[in-house]
Amino acid sequence: MSTREDTLTPRESAILAAVERRLSNPEIAAELFISVRTVESHIASLKRKLGAESRTELVAAAGERRERAASVRLPHNAFVGRDADLAALGALLDDHPWVTVVGPGGVGKTRLALEFASAGERVPVVVELEHAEPGDVIARIARVLDLEAAPGRDITSSVLLALATHPYLLVLDNVDRVGVAVGEVVARAHATAPTLRVLTTSRTPIGEPGEAVFPLAPLAVSDGDGDGDGPAVTMFLDRLSAAGRTQAAPMRLSASAASPAEVELAAEVCARLDGIPLAIELAAAVARHLSLAELAARLERDFATLDRAVPDGRHRTLETAFEWTWDLLTDEEREVLCRLAALPRTFDVDLAAAVTHPGAEGIVLRLLDHSLLVPAGGHPRRFRLLAVTREFVRARTDPEVIHEVLRQHAEFLDESVLVFVATARTDSSLEAMHRSETLCPEVNAALRWALAARHPAAVSLANSLSIGVEQFGSDVDSIRTLAMAAHDEGFLAAASPSQLLSIGTALAFMDVALVSELAQRALALAADEHDLLDAHHLAGLADAYAERHDSALEHLDEAARLAVRQHAEWDLAAVRQMRGLALRDSTVDSARLAITEFEAAMRGYALAGDVVHVNNSRYMMAHTAAEAGIELDRAAQWAGECVDYARSIGNEHELAHAQLVQATLGSDSPGELEGLVGRFRRLGDLRCVTRSLVLRAERAAPTERVALLDEALGVAEDAGDTAKQIAILSRLVEARWSLGDRHSTLVALDRLAAVGGADVAAEACPPELADAVVGATPA
Known part of the structure; x- marks a missing residue:
């Protein structure tokens, strides 16, 4: 059948639709209030224009015409990353006659619906309702179906009958403003056409009983392995x-x-x-x-x-994407949304109520329905605003409101996190780890605000954050925020020796020199035996990491004495662990003494109920044995136990520590050591970044070895770790000399002399360069 002419008058379109519904000529005449002879004349014209020989062919031509008119217009660019959504949407529509795709503005609801409609077996009827009024819904569907209302007659019945003539997929796009009207139309359509499938898109579910909801999430940035190629x-x-x-x-x-x-x-x-x-x-x-x-x-x-x-x-x-939804909100919803947008990160219902008003829970759920909030996981469930939504809302929020919300956030976090920190040392459960993963970024954000605002909660927040990152694993953002606090004179003036010990222990991952400064301040502040215990503990820790062994042992011996006097089991275990670090140097005998101290620390932590630090002490035993080349079988066993434990509780930091030991023992997987460098950077653990780079350098070819040692030296300088700088520069002298690079070798010797002294440089100097160095190296 060929189409001779495809331009129909409105009257012809109405009669063709009636023919497709199998109405007789008298029935058509009665419905359209015209004579039977007029109907016959129009049908003859339709047959001529559509190339139909019979009424049956005319019905078929009407269907073909409708399919062409209803064809879906798709953008020409690629449709990316929604295969799983298409499949899930299809499965949902198989089970439910009406599905609404919901999600925030710009997430791709319309594109998903159109792609699904174009690929499906059903004939799509796509109706745009973004600017419709409730009374326009039927008229817009009729227009797409090419139906015309007869004078004085309601077109609704014609639309409903037309939808029953084919296995249609009715796509109603952007129904937010006309949800109630759409719900009524869909209910009536399904009563007339039970096989009809309806797909609607909206930022808010309509809420009718027959509606199934399909939430559409943003596209993933990374794939399942965390790489940036999602x-x-x-x-x-x-x-x-x-x-x-x-x-x-x-x-x-x-x-x-x-x-x-x-x-x-x-x-x-x-x-x-x-x-x-x-x-x-x-x-x-x-x-x-x-x-x-x-x-x-x-x-x-x-x-x-x-x-x-x-x-x-x-x-x-x-x-324009967000104004549309904003206009649909009530004043109360806007007020609550503005206050939630002022929060720096995620929030649960309790925090939402704390920064808005009691009873705001229902509004939070309505904002979720509007797709202005999105779930962020966690238990209890947490929520957030997408970044683009937050910026839109904050631009409409009074700065004084934002300041007030940030104050409420800091005070709420300060109070609630104290409860968590009180049991952190003895709760090594997976639940506690997950809770820490949620709380640490929140406390970090609150602490940054409190420091900037000079709020008194800064000291308590820093103490809680320090315990959290030291107990459950650090992250670079939190460590940097703690470093900000440690450089803030107002903060330092309010901090006690105990709080300085907490922050100093956490900062030992990143800045040894800064920890030494905190230790001196703690010693100057100490007013009683409890303060003295914390101050000497911190001073011993700082000296141990700086490899000032004798001074470290003096402080730690005094701290141990005070811990015994105060019956402080956990503190005594922590001091003994630091003694192990202070005893560890380049000799085998000192390594064995250090392992003995670590074993004692393990027993003390076990008595105090701190399983995390039991494992951390075991890691230090394994690391000490591996570096000293003693008890290698036991070191491998200890490292394996640490790996198993860290995985069981999801502690990435402890896992990376244990895997570094395995790499030192040569039992790591290919490429694992390279990955450890990046992981330690994300954790803010510059000490272990340095160790990983030096270990990679030992395995590398000469040219790459120099580059890796240069990188490790830069990290050690950032960490203020003089001992590591000396060790790396000594290796650099050897590596550069092995390449025959006389000039670079002399530069490295000069830097070594400046950091470690002339004697250290002379010991590292190749014999062939001894004359060149004499008189040029600082005394």
């Missing part, structure tokens, strides 16, 4: 290559052609944008004119850069 990054790079770049920001031919550095920057951009497809589209449009590094830096400050982007689609900026 679907969000793939989409961003695809849009970059499609949009083209200027000379200042040259185009890559394809996502696969991106360099590792570009992929890393793309991942930064996508993470900042929370994987929201609209924001990614906008960022890709802007990146035509900016380098990826510049784009990432600008987005780290705010999202104003994206306001000039104009990709295809309804939303031209992030503002």
Whole structure:
């Protein structure tokens, strides 16, 4: 059957729709209030225009015409990362006649619905309702179905009958403003056409009994292994290559052609944008004119850069994407949302109530329904605003409200975390580890605000954060915040020796010189025996890590005496662990003495109920034996036990420690040592970054060895670790001389003399250079 002419008059379209519904000519005449002869005339015209020989062919032509009219218009760019969502949506629609795809603005609800409609077996009928009023819903569906209401007749019945004539998929897009009307239409449609499937998109579920909800999440930035090549990054790079770049920001031919550095920057951009497809589209449009590094830096400050982007689609900026939902909120919902947006990170219902008002729980749930809040996991359940949503809302929030919320947040965290910290030393459960993973970033954010605002909660927050990162594992952001506190004179003036001990113990991962300064302050502040115990403990710890062995043992012996007098079991175990560090040097005998101290510390921690530090002392035993080359079988066994324990409680820091020992013993997997460097950096443990780099250098070819030792030296300098600098510079002298690089060897000797003294430099100096060094090396 060929189509001679595809242009129909409104009357012909109405009669064709009636024919498709199998109405007779008299029935059509009665429905449209026209004569039978007029109906016959129009049908003859339809047969001529549509190339139909019979009424049956006319019905078929009507179906073909409808399918063409209802065909889905899809964007020309790639549809990325939603295969699993398409499959899950299909399974849900198999079981439910009506499904609503919900999610925040810009997450890709419309695109998912259109892709699903275009790929399905059902005939799609796509109706856009973004700007509709409740009374427009039926009329808009009728328009897509090419139906015309007869004068004085309600078109609803015609629409409902038409939907029953085929296995349609009715797609109602953006129904937020007309949800009630849509619910009524869908209920009536299913009564008339029980096989009809309805797919709606909205930021808020409509809430009707027959509705199934399909939440659509943003695109993942990383894959399951944590690498930065998830679907969000793939989409961003695809849009970059499609949009083209200027000379200042040259185009890559394809996502696969991106360099590792570009992929890393793309991942930064996508993470900042929370994987929201609209924001990614906008960022890709802007990146035509900016380098990826510049784009990432600008987005780290705010999202104003994206306001000039104009990709295809309804939303031209992030503002337009969110204003629509904002306008639908009540005043009370806006007020609560503004206060929640002022929070620095995630929140549970209790925190939400604390910074809003009692009884706000219901509003929080409504905001979740509006897709303005998203789940963030955890137990109890936590929530957050996507970054782009938060910025939109904060721009509409009074700065005084933001300040008040941040104060309430800090005070709430300070009070609630004290309860957790009180049992942290004796609770090594997986639940406690998960709780710590949630609390540490929150306390970190609260502490940063309290330091900036000079709020008295800063000291208590820093103490709690220090215990958390030392007990459950550190992270670089928390360590840096603690370092900020340790440099803040107002904070230091309010801190007790006990609090200085906590913060100093945590900072020993990153800045040995700063810990020594804290120790001197603690000794000067100590006013009673309890203070003296903490002060000598901290001074001994600082000297032990700085390899000032004799001074460390003097302080630790005094601390041990005071701990015994005060019956402080945990403190005594901690002091003995530090004694093990202080005893450990380059000799086998000292290594054996250190292991004995670590074993005593293990017993003390066990009596105090601190299983985490039992394991940490075992790690130090294994590490000491491995470095000294003694009891290697036992060292391997201890390290294996540490690995098993760390995995059982999910402690990444303890796991990395144990795997470093295994690498020292040569029992690591290929590539594991390289991975440890990055992990220790993320943990903020510069001591172990240095150890890992030095171990890699020992295994490397000569040229790479020099580069790795240079990197390790830089880390040791950042950590203020003079002892490590001396050891690394001694290795650098040997490595550079082995390459025949006389000049670089002399430079390394000069640096070694400046850090460790002339005698140390003379001992490391190759005999062939002895004359050249005489008189040139500082005394």
